[in-house]
Amino acid sequence: MTVEIVQIAEQLARERGIKREVVIEAMETAIQAASRKKYGAHKNIHVKFEYKTGDFLINQLREVVSSDDDDAYEGEDTHIILDEALRLNPAAKVGDLIAERLPPIDFGRIAAQTAKQVIVQKVREAERNSVYLEYFDRQGQLINGLVKRVERNNVHVDLGRAAAFLPHEQQLPREHYRPGDRIRAYIFEVRDSPRGPQIILSRTDPRMVPRLFEMEVPEIYDGIVEIKAVARDPGFRSKIAVFSNDSHVDPVGACVGVRGSRVQGVVTELQGERIDIIEWSPDPAVFVCNALAPAEVAKVVVDEEEKAIKVIVGTDQLSLAIGRRGQNVRLASELTGWRIDIVTEQADQAVRAEEFEELTKNFVGWLDVDRDVATALVQEGFSALEEIAYVPLEELASIDGFDEEIAHELRNRARDRLMSLAMEKEAARMAARIDPKLSRLPGFPEGLEQQLADKGIATLDDLADLSTDEVMEIMGEKVTRDKAEKLILEARTAAGWFDGPGKMR
Template sequence: METNISLKHAIEQIVKEKGIDRQVVLEAMEQAVLTAANKKYRNTRDLEARYNSDTGEVELFEFVIVVEEVEDSYKEISLDEAREIDPDVEVGDSLGEKIDSSGFTRIAAQTAKQVIIQKVREAERETIFNEYSDRQWEVITGMVRRFEKGDLLIDLGRAEAVLPSKEQMPREVYRPGDRIRAIITDIRVTPKGPQIILSRTHPSMLAKLFEAEVPEVAEGIVEINAIVRDPGSRAKLAVSSNDPDVDPVGACVGMRGSRVQNVVSELRGEKIDIIPWSEDIARFACNALSPAQVSKVFVDEDNRALEVVVADDQLSLAIGKRGQNVSLAARLTGCRIDIKSEAKAAEAELQAYASYDGTQLEDEEMEEGEVAADEQDAVETDAVETVETVETAPEAEETVE
C-alpha cells in the first residue's frame, strides 16, 4: 500500500512541478512498466500495462489467444484450459490475466525510470514549444546565464533562450546574472528541444517598447507605420493618428519626453526621431530628414528618387554623421535621396542655363554661316556663267577686228 501511495504522490508531484498533462505522465508510467516487463520476459509474451487510479498502481496483464492446438505456450492457450478460467470463452478469443508487476529486478526498474524521464522531457519540450510559439514578437525578461561562442544564453525560467551575437546591441556588455529584455523573433525545433531566438536590434523591439510605454499605441489610436534603426546609435519612427484630436508625435514623446526617454534608457541611449507619417512622399521625405529643414523637393516617381535642396547651414545636419541621417531617411521612405545645398543647386541651375544659352548662340552662328555660304555659292555661280558667256561669243570678237 505504501508503494502505491508513493507512486500516486510521484505522479502528482511531476504534474504540479513540470506543468505536464496528467494523461501524458500516466502514459509514460504505463510505457515504463511495459518496457521493463518486456525486457524481463524477452518479448515472448503479449503484455499490456494499465494504471489503476483506485489502487494507485500500474497493473500488468498477459493476453493469450484461445486455440484448439497450442503451438506457442507463451501466447496461446488451449480451449479446455481457457474454459476453466472463463466458461463462455470460444476459439479465437483473447484472454487476459493479471500478473504480478512487483517482481522486476533493479535493472528493469532503472529502465522504467529512464523511460519516464524521457517521456517527461519530451512532454516538457512540447509544452515549452506550444507556450512560446504563441508569444513570438513579445518582449520578455530573462537572466544572462552564460556565454557560448559570442552568443548569450538567457534563462527564462522554464526555458532557455539564445541571443545571437548579431542580434546584440553594439557596445552592450553583460555578465552572468544580469537581467536583460529582448524580443522573441523565432522558435526552432532542434534535437535538443525547442530553441528560442531573441533579438535586441530588430525594429519590432522598438515598436513593442513604445506599445508598452504609450497607451495610445496599445489601444490602436496611434499607429506606428514605419521603423528603421541603426541599433545602438539612432532610429526613426513614423507615426500617425486615427483620431484627429490626438497628436501622434506628442503622444509618443510624452510629458517632457518621459515616454520616449524610458525607451531610450532601455536601448542604452539610442537616439530616436519620432516623425509624422504622410502619404505624400515629398512631405514625408521632409519629415524624415528632420531635424534638418528642407527648402525644396523634386520627385522622380518613375525611379523612386528624390532631389532635396536645403539651406547651406542645414546641409551637414541633413546628411548627418557619416551620412546616417539621410541613410535612415532613405530607408524610411524607400526612395533614393540626393541632397544639395541652395548654393550648389543655384550653381547647377546657372550652369545648366549657361549651357543652354551657349548651345542656342552656337546654333544661330551656324545658321548665319550657312546663309553666307549660300550667298558666296551664288556669286561664284554668276561669275562662271559670265565667263562662259564671253568665251562663247567669237563672232563678236571677229567683228571688232
C-alpha cells in the same frame, strides 16, 4: 493506488510545467517497456492506466488471421487463428486485434530501473516540447532574464523555465554584462533541437523598439497610435514613424510624453540610443520631409516610377540632412522605403540652368528658330519635340509674344523634325541590319538601336544572350538594373528561349 499515482503525476506535472496526462503516458510507456522485458520483446504489449481502479492494465494484442492463410500467420505471439479468436470474442473477424489480459508484473530491480529511465526520458521530452511551444509562441516579444554566464562576449540568460542565448552580434555597442545582471531583450528566434529548445535573443533588432514603446505608451498598446515603420542603427540612432487613429491624439506628443518622460524610458533601456519620432504620412513627399528631420527641406521632386525622391535643401541644412556618416539620410530612406538623393539649392539651380541651356540650344537647332523663341518655349515647360508637335494650337499661341501663325509654324516644324528623325533612325537601323523586333520590346529605351548595333547587337538573340551588367554598361544611365533584367527576359521570351512559363529550352 489511484490516489498515489495521480498525486505523483500531478506533482511531476507541476514541477516540470507539463500536463498530468503526459506523466501518466510516460508511466504507461515505462511499464510497457518493463513488461516486454518480462514477457518477451517480440510480443505486442499495450499498457493503459485505468483511472477508476488505479491499475495499469497490461494487454497482449494479437491480430486475427484466417486458418487457411498460412502466409499471414507468424506465430501465436503476434497472431491468433480466427477459430480461437471467436472463442474469446464472438464478434471477432480477420484483421481485428484481440486483447488478452496479462497478470500485473512484480517490478524487480532491473525492471524498476528501466521503468524509471523511461519515465525520466519521456517527462524530459515533454518538458522540452512544452518549453519550445511556450517560447515559440512568444517570438517577437520582450522578455526579462538574469545573466547566468558570459563566454567570449556571448551572454547566457536564465529565463526561469528555460535558458536563452544572446549572441555578441545581437548586443548593443559598448554593452557589457556580468553574471547576476538583469537583462531585457527581444525573442528573435526559437529553434527546436535534440538538446532542447534554443532561444535566441536580440537587443539590436529594429522590432525591439516598437515593443518598448508599447510598454511606455498606453495609446500604442490600446491601438490608438500606430507605429507604421522603424529604421534603426543599433546603439546610435532610431527613427520611428507614428500615426494616430484619433484626430484628437497627437501621435508624436503621445510617444514623447510630458517633458520626454515616455521616450526617455526607451532611450535609457537602449543605452542612450537617440530616437527620432516623426509623423507618418501617406504622401511620400511629406513623409520623406518628416523623416529627414531635424533638417529643413526646401523642395522635393518625386519620381514614382523609380521610387526615388530628390530632396533640395539649403547649404546650411545639407550636413544636417545627410547626418554623420550619412546616418540621417540612410535611416530616412529605410524608414520610408524611397531612395533619397539630397542636393543643395545652389547645385540644383546649376543643374537646372545647365539643362535649360542645353534644351534651349536643342530647340534652336531642331526648329530653326532664334534663341528668344527657344527660351520662351523652355520657360513655358516644353522639353520635347513631341510636346510642341501635338500640343493644342491655342495653348501654343497663348505664350507671350506668340500668335496663331507662329504657333502653327512651330507645330509644323516640330512635326517635320520628328519625321526627319524617324527616317534617320530607320535608315541607320537598315544600314546596321538591326532586327525591328528589338525596338518593339516593352521597356526598350528610345534611340538606342544604333548604340546596340555599334556593339554588334542586332537581333533578339544577341540581346537575350547578354548579362545584366553588360546591358547596363552598353545602355548607360538610361536603364536601371531592374529594367535591364526585365529587358533581357523580354528578349529571351520574344526569341522563343522558353518552352513553357519560366522553362528554358
